Amino acid sequence: MNFSSRLLEQAVDEFGRLPGVGKKTALRLVLHLLKQPDAEVARLTGALTTLKEQIKYCQACFNMADHDLCEVCSSTKRDQQTICVVEDTRDVMAIENTNQYQGVYHVLGGLISPMDGVGPSDLKIEALVDRLKNNEIKEVILALSATMEGDTTIFYLYRKLKDFNIPITTIARGISFGGELEYVDEVTLGRSIATRVPYEREGIKQP
Amino acid sequence: MNFSSRLLEQAVDEFGRLPGVGKKTALRLVLHLLKQPDAEVARLTGALTTLKEQIKYCQACFNMADHDLCEVCSSTKRDQQTICVVEDTRDVMAIENTNQYQGVYHVLGGLISPMDGVGPSDLKIEALVDRLKNNEIKEVILALSATMEGDTTIFYLYRKLKDFNIPITTIARGISFGGELEYVDEVTLGRSIATRVPYEREGIKQP
Structure with a gap:
């Protein structure tokens, strides 16, 4: 592309790095933002910067949170003895949307994937083992994607957790x-x- | 969506305001950025802020530029007597990509669209008239979209410019x-x- 402005090119380049955003889409988005009031752009960049600087992860389940404990883990209405193991915060949101689950979560932060160089030690698996050791847990639900990586992670978790004699289920x-x-x-x-x-x-x- | 973090929700809201970006896409992009190093996010927000603050518009053709005159208008290799009238900077880029045009541009900044409340006075039409008055122009090419708004703008421009006795063409x-x-x-x-x-x-x- 022949950019008439280096600043424009830089902004488009940065937007174009986002997954699923090509050069043309990036250009469209940047030109849209250029037409917006300064305050609107400042809100977007501010929200990103604040999120990046201040986001916390729940000390119990590792879901994203604004405080040390997320809302689910600190709620007295939730069943703290049932743990649903998920890949990331999107899965928590998806399950919460169903209104079918009253227990708590454990966010692994990914799935075992040798292709992408993600091994068990990159995930919050030891923390899950500690939770089972230190708390009276009645059931562990493995709610992972029905993919190769999901199956591999389920298999690994099953071998790791089976000696606790706690029922392990999958969705x-x-x-x-x-x-x-x-x-x-x-x-x-x-x-x-x-x-x-x-x-x-x-x-x-x-x- | 049930966000576990208010900060996350704000960032997703701001991203979701972009045209063509829904809530799910916004969430995917924000979660991607969260996984990136701080410097990467700072580059994105910095590029946007700098662009917004420092972008200039060429004083001759109103295309985006880093200096007072854009590269095309300040080039001695371009035919300064042929003006190609376009809607916005994307059209300049598209025409430059063809390598078929050696003249200069005039960026209107939009098209006449009563539905969107855009009238002739919102566009750089008077500036175009001034260019024709103050320079020896040999041809005006109207390179506008083949839409209702494009046709309306062409019609308006034609009536406005025809008394100059300069050839007016459309692509x-x-x-x-x-x-x-x-x-x-x-x-x-x-x-x-x-x-x-x-x-x-x-x-x-x-x-």
Whole structure:
């Protein structure tokens, strides 16, 4: 691109580094911001800087928080004896949105992925073991993505946690509600048949 | 969305204000930035702030520039007697990328659009008239979008400029090069037939 201004080019370059943002999108966003009042741009850059400087992670579950303990971990209404293990804060938000879960979380901060150089020691796995050691936990739910990395992490966690004799569950996998069979991919459909459940059973599958 | 952190929510809100960026995309971008080193985020916010504070507009053509005159207007290699009128800096970049144009530009800063409350006085039209008055200009090319707003602006400019007795041209409109007839929309195809040109003629259509 032939930029008429070096400053413009720099701003577009920086925006273009964001995942999924190409040069054209970056240019569109930067030109949009240029048309906005100074205060609007200052709010955006300020919010980012403040977030980056002041964000905390809950000392119990490692979810993002404004205080030492997140709202879920400090709530008396939540079941502190059930821990749902998730990859990151987005998964916490997704599960909270369902209003189906009353326990607490444990945010690993990623999944084991040798391809990306992420090993068990990069994740909050030891902290999870400590939580099980130091608290009376009744169930650990592994709510990880149904991907290669998710499965690897589940397998690793299972071996690490099984000696605690605490029930370990995973979230149910199968065809989506409302999903039509003919559009379901073969792996999902095949596994759904292999892991079929009696008709009268409902709710979370027990291990 | 149930944010575990107010700071996170604010940053996502600000990102979500950008055109074409929804809440989920904003969250993805903010979480990505959180994982980056502080310096990376500082570069992004710094580039935006600097751009906003220091960007200049060329005093001749109103394109974005780092100095009082943009590179095109201050170049001795460009034909300063041909002015190409465009909507904004993106159009300048697009035309510069073609390497087909050797003249200079005039950036209107928008198109006449009563729906959006943009009238002729909001655009750099008087400045264009002044350029024609004070310089010896040989041709004015109107390179505006083939939309309702573009056509309205072309019509307005034509009435405003025709008394100068300077040739006024518009960029050619028709089916795209490589375009297959069956996929061309009806308006474009209809106009292409109505504005057909003799086979031997090539290059820019003269008025």
